[in-house]
Amino acid sequence: MVDLSSRRLYLCTPMREDLAEFLAACISGGVDIVQLRDKHHDAVDLISAGREAAKVCADLGVPFLMNDRPDLALEVGADGVHVGQDDAPVSLCRRILGPDALIGLSTHASEELAVALDTPASYLSAGPVEATPTKPGRPGTGIAYAVEATAAAKVPVFVTGGVTPERIPPLAAAGVTHFVVVRYLTEARDPRAAASALRSAIDTSLGEG
Numbered sequence: 001m002v003d004l005s006s007r008r009l010y011l012c013t014p015m016r017e018d019l020a021e022f023l024a025a026c027i028s029g030g031v032d033i034v035q036l037r038d039k040h041h042d043a044v045d046l047i048s049a050g051r052e053a054a055k056v057c058a059d060l061g062v063p064f065l066m067n068d069r070p071d072l073a074l075e076v077g078a079d080g081v082h083v084g085q086d087d088a089p090v091s092l093c094r095r096i097l098g099p100d101a102l103i104g105l106s107t108h109a110s111e112e113l114a115v116a117l118d119t120p121a122s123y124l125s126a127g128p129v130e131a132t133p134t135k136p137g138r139p140g141t142g143i144a145y146a147v148e149a150t151a152a153a154k155v156p157v158f159v160t161g162g163v164t165p166e167r168i169p170p171l172a173a174a175g176v177t178h179f180v181v182v183r184y185l186t187e188a189r190d191p192r193a194a195a196s197a198l199r200s201a202i203d204t205s206l207g208e209g
Contacts, residue, residue, distance in 0.1 A: 001100045002063045002079060004123050004156045007032040008202045009195070010180045012067075012160075014038040015049045023056045026185055029195025030202075035082050035104075037067035050076035063102055070096040080104070080122065085112060090119040104158070108141060113149050124153055125180060128161025129171070147174050165201040172205035 011031045015038045016022060023034060036053050038046060050066055054077050057064035065080045066073040070093040073081040080102030081093050088096075093103045105121040107113045108128075116124055126149035127141055146159040159171060160180040168179060181198060188194035202208075 001122060002102055004033065004063075004102070004178075007063070007156075008178055008206070008208075009033070009199055010035065010158050010178065011185055011195075012037050012180055012182050013186055015041055015045065016186075019049055020052055020056050022186075022191055023053060024060065025190075025192040026195045027057070027060045027062050029192040030199025031062065031181075031185070031195050033063050033065070035065045035067055037082070043069075043072060046072055047075055050078060054078050065102055065104065073097060073101075082106070082125070090116075090121045094120050107149060109145065110148065113152060117153060121155060123156040123158060123178075124149060125158045125160050126150070127159050127180075129159060129167075130162035143171065143174050143176075146171065146176055150175050150177065163198070165197045168198070168201040169205045172202070177206060 009031050010033045011026050012035045034053065034057050036050055050072060054064045063079040065082050066076065066078045067082050068087050070081045070088055074097060080097060082104035083093060084106045090103050090105050102122045104123045104125060105116050105119060106125045107116050126146045129141055129143055129146055150157045156178045158178040158180045159176045163179045163181045164184050179202060185191050185194050
């Protein structure tokens with residue numbers, strides 16, 4: 001299984017026409033784990049995009065995960081899958097993908113965290129710290145829950161919601177060490193420069209620069 005402890009910047013991206021070039025630019029800028037998350041396309045399109053993304057990530061030495069679907073993760077040769085509270089349970093994902101697969105689980109509250117800690121998940125996500133259009137209808141959890149999850153889990157906890165270079169220092173000061181980004185990169189005119197700015201903020205805040 002890939003060690004995620006030193007992987008800090010997690011890109012979650014939808015399908016896009018320039019997917020391969022976009023991923024290469026983001027990884028060049030400092031992204032070190034990638035998830036394909038797209039709620040609007042069918043399995044055929046997701047498999048095609050997933051295979052393309054898996055190849056780019058493998059060539060550049062970055063783990064790649066599919067969202068929600070362990071079956072599609074298996075089909076495209078992904079390193080794992082990320083599931084939410086209403087998706088296939090982590091135990092089933094583990095049986096489908098095997099002991100070395102990366103399996104992530106979203107959590108949004110203390111009650112979900114308590115259950116998640118007893119699963120064979122490789123990592124957890126916590127948030128969104130701030131409400132975000134990528135999670136319509138879900139209120140922000142605030143920093144307190146991100147700190148709670150990070151302190152309680154024995155696996156890495158990637159914090160979601162409104163991650164920007166300006167937001168990283170206070171999150172890091174509160175104890176957060178792993179960050180998920182969506183819009184700051186997917187909407188960037190220069191994804192490599194945007195990823196580099198995020199990575200610089202992380203490295204500086206965590207004293208790893």
